[in-house]
Amino acid sequence: MDGKRQQETLDYYCGNNMARLRQIAYPIFTHFGGISAKDYDEFYSEANRTVWSAAASFDDSRGEEFEAFLKSCLSRKFKSLMTSRNRVKRIADRMCLSLDAPVEEEGGATLGDVLLSPFDLETELLIETGAPSGSRMEQYLERLSRKQREIAALLSEGYKPSEIREQLHLSEKEYSNHMAMLRSYENVSVLF
Incomplete structure (x- = not known):
């Protein structure tokens, strides 16, 4: 043409x-x-x-x-x-969730902070160093989310609830929800 x-x-x-x-x-x-x-x-x-x-x-x-x-x-x-x-x-994967996604009910917490995980860094380190594991306290801690383990660690160090809420940036409701999970029969029954 x-x-x-x-x-x-x-x-x-x-x-x-x-x-x-x-x-x-x-x-x-x-x-x-x-x-x-x-x-x-x-x-x-x-x-x-x-x-x-x-x-x-x-x-x-x-x-x-x-x-x-x-x-x-x-x-x-x-x-x-x-x-x-x-x-x-x-194609966008609409079913995929990010562990960094914020959780609405938990204030500033992310999904990774709230989810229970079978992997525990402390346990892995104890195994690596040869320290004994398998105690009831370790089983109890394995059942908790990362945020709940942080609360338990701060409580064992003698921090007051108001100090824990301030340090972990938790509202009173979030703190009470985490404490309820720490005290729940399902989790505490492992200790006895």
Whole structure:
């Protein structure tokens, strides 16, 4: 396609706010489904780029109409765009939670502070150093969250509740909830 004819073709498809290109592109990309109205701009922009590259690579001597060639180019382009958008690595994992996510009921605490974990750094260090383990107190501490172990450690060092709340940045309600877990029968029963 010569330069003048190429410019006329581009004016026809891209002129008047891409009216003709929109008429051709809309049925092609809606055929794939799963596209919301907010994504239409992205597909129309891709159609605009495709019409420019199709006009540059179109060969008049093959006896084919430009519009049929353009439709096949758009179909392939939209199919590859949908494939790349739906790849697993590009889909946001909505079920994944971060341990650094704040917990609303716990004030400034994070999910990692509140969750019970079978891994205990102190126990691992005791095993590494060869210190005896397996006492009832260790079993009791293993059942507690990190924040509850911190409270228990501060209580054993003689801190007052107001000092503990201040040091760990806890509200009275949070502190009382943690203390209730420290005193719960489920946890305390291990000690006897």
